Amino acid sequence: MSILEILFFALSAFAIVSAIMVLVSKNPIHSVLWLILVFFAISGHYILLNAQFLAIVNIIVYAGAIMVLFLFVIMLMNVQSDKEPQKKLLTKFIGVLSGGSLLILLIALVKQTTQLQGKQVLMKEGTIGLIHPLGKALFNDYVLPFEISSVLFLSAMVGAVIIGKK
Amino acid sequence: MTILALDWALLAEKLIMIAIIVLASLGIALYTTFAERKVAAILQDRPGPSRAGPFGLLQPLADGLKLIMKEEIIPNAANKWLFILGPALAMTASLMTCAVIPWGSAIDVFGRHIELQIADVNIGVLYVFAVVSMGVYGIMIGGWASNNKFSLMSALRAASQAISYELAMGLALIALLMTTGSLSLKTIVEQQVGGNWWNIVYQPLGFLIFFITAMAECNRTPFDLPEAENELNFGYHQEYSSMKLGFYLFAEYINMIMSSAIMASMYFGGYDLPFFNEASVAPNIAAMIGVGTLLIKIVLFIFLFMWIRWTIPRFRYDQLMGLGWKTLIPLALFNMLVTGAVILATQ
Numbered sequence: 001m002s003i004l005e006i007l008f009f010a011l012s013a014f015a016i017v018s019a020i021m022v023l024v025s026k027n028p029i030h031s032v033l034w035l036i037l038v039f040f041a042i043s044g045h046y047i048l049l050n051a052q053f054l055a056i057v058n059i060i061v062y063a064g065a066i067m068v069l070f071l072f073v074i075m076l077m078n079v080q081s082d083k084e085p086q087k088k089l090l091t092k093f094i095g096v097l098s099g100g101s102l103l104i105l106l107i108a109l110v111k112q113t114t115q116l117q118g119k120q121v122l123m124k125e126g127t128i129g130l131i132h133p134l135g136k137a138l139f140n141d142y143v144l145p146f147e148i149s150s151v152l153f154l155s156a157m158v159g160a161v162i163i164g165k166k
Numbered sequence: 167m168t169i170l171a172l173d174w175a176l177l178a179e180k181l182i183m184i185a186i187i188v189l190a191s192l193g194i195a196l197y198t199t200f201a202e203r204k205v206a207a208i209l210q211d212r213p214g215p216s217r218a219g220p221f222g223l224l225q226p227l228a229d230g231l232k233l234i235m236k237e238e239i240i241p242n243a244a245n246k247w248l249f250i251l252g253p254a255l256a257m258t259a260s261l262m263t264c265a266v267i268p269w270g271s272a273i274d275v276f277g278r279h280i281e282l283q284i285a286d287v288n289i290g291v292l293y294v295f296a297v298v299s300m301g302v303y304g305i306m307i308g309g310w311a312s313n314n315k316f317s318l319m320s321a322l323r324a325a326s327q328a329i330s331y332e333l334a335m336g337l338a339l340i341a342l343l344m345t346t347g348s349l350s351l352k353t354i355v356e357q358q359v360g361g362n363w364w365n366i367v368y369q370p371l372g373f374l375i376f377f378i379t380a381m382a383e384c385n386r387t388p389f390d391l392p393e394a395e396n397e398l399n400f401g402y403h404q405e406y407s408s409m410k411l412g413f414y415l416f417a418e419y420i421n422m423i424m425s426s427a428i429m430a431s432m433y434f435g436g437y438d439l440p441f442f443n444e445a446s447v448a449p450n451i452a453a454m455i456g457v458g459t460l461l462i463k464i465v466l467f468i469f470l471f472m473w474i475r476w477t478i479p480r481f482r483y484d485q486l487m488g489l490g491w492k493t494l495i496p497l498a499l500f501n502m503l504v505t506g507a508v509i510l511a512t513q
Contacts, residue, residue, distance in 0.1 A: 056289050
């Protein structure tokens, strides 16, 4: 096994264990903290794929900003597992069923995609995750979608200001 | 065994460098606490710590010994793991910044060419930004795990302050990055070395915004709302004792050193000594002069931080938020627009 493979499997195991801990933690604060670890593991995978820019942006945006807001809200609401009302058995069953179906659907999709069949991941190669190629691609090939998504952000911002003013 | 296909010498070199830089940062932070008390004393016209050793020079050792020898108390109602994780995270996040700072140009030792930088990643500035955004977790987790209302209030204040000022900091940085065209701190410093203008000449307003936001991110007065004693008793570290409290206090000083190093590298030429031709002396000596220059710049910035702390009183919380959102962010946007227009006009 090369170092890359060892790192890949270690990071994957780390990501999966953390993701499971997000689900099984009784305390919502612990769930959020495990979720931050999941983001770190995913950033590690980005670095293995030579996408340093994506890796660091993933940490800044998801682990650094969005998760702080999650923590913020949970701390302010003071959610505690033992005081929360327990869900009915039927609701739990339906939740498991729908989640499981989604998982099967995703696996079937990945298995059937012809573009992914027989291909191997290029580690340490590829440049699209670096800042110069990514910037060029965004501002040359995908200018319109990029600008439209910024309009989406603007509308979200205006909405937040209006709700905040009420 | 393909595992051994590593450049072990490179690994050893980096590990030694990490050890030196971490130990040096801790040592400087130790004496920064002493300097803080001395500067405060001078500004308030009193002698300051003077009993331990000549001029009180052993005072930081006495303080450290006191912190270590005190009893460790973990409150009964606290969340034990997170209570310990809080200060550890604060300390780790503040030390991690030093990885991308170029401490000097390269030296040659035993035939090896050693760059005086732990990692020259091409996204160095963003890495610093990511580490800064991690720093708030130490405070939030510690404040929440203490299970104390004052600590929680203070942790929430720290988080909202950090998020608000990160925005203005990022916008001020974008203007700088537009002029440098690179995110690597090494490249940014090299552009300023050797008779070229320092970036402060191109980005005076950007530097001012960055300096103010850096002060806010370090929780320094006048932005130390998270530890406003008169409203919150003591702040997010109220329940902490012994070296866990020491870690929180220390992390603040290390943050100050690291942000001084970042500011010196990005706006004030890093290890560049002005009016001095590095090529006129041997490369090793030039590199050492560079390290010394950067250290002097860091010390000057730290003094500036302290001078401000003991001169300006603390803001009110609404003033803090107003300054961040209504003054700094529009100013940073304006700075960005002007920089873009100038770059476009001179192309």
